[in-house]
Amino acid sequence: MExxxxxxxxxxxxxxQMEGEPEHISPYGNGHINDTYLVAMKGxxxxxxxxxxxxSVFPQPExxxxxxxxxxxxxxxxxxxRGGDVTREVLNLIPxxxxxxxxxxxxxxxxxxxxxxxxxxxxQLPDTEAVFRESxxxxxxFGALLAEYPSEKLNHTIPxxxxxxxxxxxxxxxxxxxxRRRAKEVERELAFAFARETEASRLxxxxxxxxxxxxxxxxxxxxxxxxxxxxxxxxxxVIDLDTVMPGLxxxxxxxxxxxxxxxxxxxxxxxxxxxxxxxxFRAYTEGYLEIARGTFTDHEIAVLPVGAKxxxxxxxxxxxxxxxxxxxxxxVHDPDQNLRRARNQLKLVQSMEDKWVxxxxxxxxxx
Numbered sequence: 001m002e003x004x005x006x007x008x009x010x011x012x013x014x015x016x017q018m019e020g021e022p023e024h025i026s027p028y029g030n031g032h033i034n035d036t037y038l039v040a041m042k043g044x045x046x047x048x049x050x051x052x053x054x055x056s057v058f059p060q061p062e063x064x065x066x067x068x069x070x071x072x073x074x075x076x077x078x079x080x081x082r083g084g085d086v087t088r089e090v091l092n093l094i095p096x097x098x099x100x101x102x103x104x105x106x107x108x109x110x111x112x113x114x115x116x117x118x119x120x121x122x123x124q125l126p127d128t129e130a131v132f133r134e135s136x137x138x139x140x141x142f143g144a145l146l147a148e149y150p151s152e153k154l155n156h157t158i159p160x161x162x163x164x165x166x167x168x169x170x171x172x173x174x175x176x177x178x179x180r181r182r183a184k185e186v187e188r189e190l191a192f193a194f195a196r197e198t199e200a201s202r203l204x205x206x207x208x209x210x211x212x213x214x215x216x217x218x219x220x221x222x223x224x225x226x227x228x229x230x231x232x233x234x235x236x237x238v239i240d241l242d243t244v245m246p247g248l249x250x251x252x253x254x255x256x257x258x259x260x261x262x263x264x265x266x267x268x269x270x271x272x273x274x275x276x277x278x279x280x281f282r283a284y285t286e287g288y289l290e291i292a293r294g295t296f297t298d299h300e301i302a303v304l305p306v307g308a309k310x311x312x313x314x315x316x317x318x319x320x321x322x323x324x325x326x327x328x329x330x331x332v333h334d335p336d337q338n339l340r341r342a343r344n345q346l347k348l349v350q351s352m353e354d355k356w357v358x359x360x361x362x363x364x365x366x367x
Contacts (some may be wrong), residue, residue, distance in 0.1 A: 008105075013039055013050060015103050016094050016113045020045035030124065030224065031240070033057050033331070038116065047116035048094060052109055053102075057329065058242065061110035063155040065102045068112075068241045069093055070153065071146065071216065078145045088117050088236055117237050120227040125265065129283035131223075131233070132260050136287030138226045138235030139218065139252060146216040147295050151246040154216065158243060161219060162251045164200040164314045167321070168193075174321040182324050186339065192346050193317050203250055203303060203310060211299045217247030221256040249300050250307025253288060257281060258312035262348055267340040274344050276351040281308075282362045289366045301367065305359040309352045316345030 009025050020041035028038040028049065035052040053061040068091070075090040086092070093101050094113040103111040126132035160166045171193065175183045183190070206212045218225070220243050227237040259266065261280035264273040285304065293301070319342035322329045327338055352359065 009037060009050065012103060012105060012111050013048075013113075015096050016048075016050075017097060018048050018094060018113065025050070029122075033242070039113075047118065049114040049116050051112050051114075053112065053242075055110065058157055060155075060157075061102065064157045064242050065093070065110075065112055067154050067157060067244050069101050071149065071241060071244050074149050075142075075145055087115065088120075090237060091115075091117075091239060091241060117227050117239075119230045120236055121230050122224045122227060124224050126223055126260050126280065129279055131228070132280050133283040133287035134228070134233070134235045135223050135226045135260065136256065136284040137291050138238055139221050139256060140288045140291035141235075142218060142238040143215065143249065143252065144291055144295050149216050151214055151216045154245045156245050158245075161243060161245070162247060162311075162314065163204065164310055165197075165204065167314050167317050168197050168200055171317045171321045171324075174324040178324060180324070180326045182326075186320060186324065186342075189316075189320055189342060189346055192350075193313070193320065196313055196349070200310070200313070202306060203248055206299065206303065207248060212248050212250070212303070213297065213300070214246045215249055216244065217249065217252045219243035219245060219247055219251065219255070221252045222259045223256070248307070249292070249296060250303050251311060252307075253284075253304050254307030254309070254311030255315075256284060256288075257308040258315060258345065258348060260284060261308075262344070264344065266344055267337050268344055269340050271343060271347045274347045274351070276348060276355055276359075278355060278358055278362070281359060282366075285362050285366045289363075293367060301363065304363050305352075305356065308359070309349060312345050312348050312352065316342050316349060319345060 006025060010022065013022055020043055023040050023042040025037050025039050028036045033054045037050045039048040039050050041047055053064060055061060058064045072091050072093065076086045079086050079089050092115040094115060095101060096103050101112065105111060123131055203212065218238065220240055225238060225240045226235045227239060228234065229236045261277045261284060263275045263277050268274055319338045323338035323342060330338060332338055
């Protein structure tokens with residue numbers, strides 16, 4: 001980390017109610033959106049996480065933090081009442097010296113800090129079915145604890161986040177603008193995506209018809225957003241709550257599947273390596289429904305495979321639109337990374353279609 005950045009970070013840290021003196025500050029994690037740092041303190045005191053919120057993605061950072069503050073306070077109360085450890089099982093925002101949950105620096109950048117959850121590990125991809133099943137339990141437990149939280153109190157931090165028909169509109173707008181003249185080279189991918197546009201509103205239509213209830217959802221249920229206890233390897237804490245807002249359970253389930261049940265990494269160029277793993281799909285479904293079956297309605301359970309396909313398709317067209325737009329939303333390490341991501345997700349959609357009967361049978365058998 002360059003000296004100027006370190007000096008800035010130290011100035012920001014001094015404005016939060018952190019115990020002790022920082023020993024070192026280092027970049028942390030693999031997130032696409034925010035800038036995240038681990039603040040290791042001298043001595044035996046707690047360590048902290050410092051984050052700069054990406055205002056390009058979250059134009060109103062204060063409402064993001066408002067959601068997080070409300071949800072984490074509610075979770076702490078629920079966890080404490082059942083005898084859990086509120087320092088490890090839920091994120092804890094650290095207030096500023098003025099008692100706020102976020103800081104705005106002299107450049108207008110928004111910052112927040114959390115208590116670091118110690119003795120934990122994360123996984124980028126599931127090493128085993130057991131790890132993926134345990135992550136499902138963690139996300140399902142997160143949803144179950146928040147089942148009675150009034151979702152209408154939450155802000156929509158990214159309006160239309162899982163509005164798949166709107167994502168198709170964004171894709172069309174990207175094609176029309178085409179600032180880098182990239183649309184021509186992805187005609188095959190565009191044809192694949194638009195051939196499935198008629199399916200895009202199914203979950204939304206069911207919600208509008210009252211068949212799917214609106215819940216508090218995480219909306220970014222990747223495996224690496226679960227902290228695992230380093231000793232027991234059980235899911236301890238669900239993190240990265242920026243996109244917590246009203247939504248559908250099928251979206252949370254589906255996002256986890258499209259990431260964790262893919263036999264390849266998200267930006268793998270060799271598409272022959274990209275398939276839906278039915279064993280991983282089964283592991284996640286069993287773990288998820290083990291916790292959530294008492295909370296979900298029959299309609300919600302029946303459309304879990306639809307959620308998996310729609311979330312994968314939606315992510316595919318979002319990556320594709322961002323590639324055409326010139327990589328303005330997702331962080332990329334090379335000019336073709338978003339294109340690889342898009343192709344990977346669309347290949348996964350094809351694999352799901354090929355295994356559709358098996359996916360539905362797995363859900364039915366998990367009940």
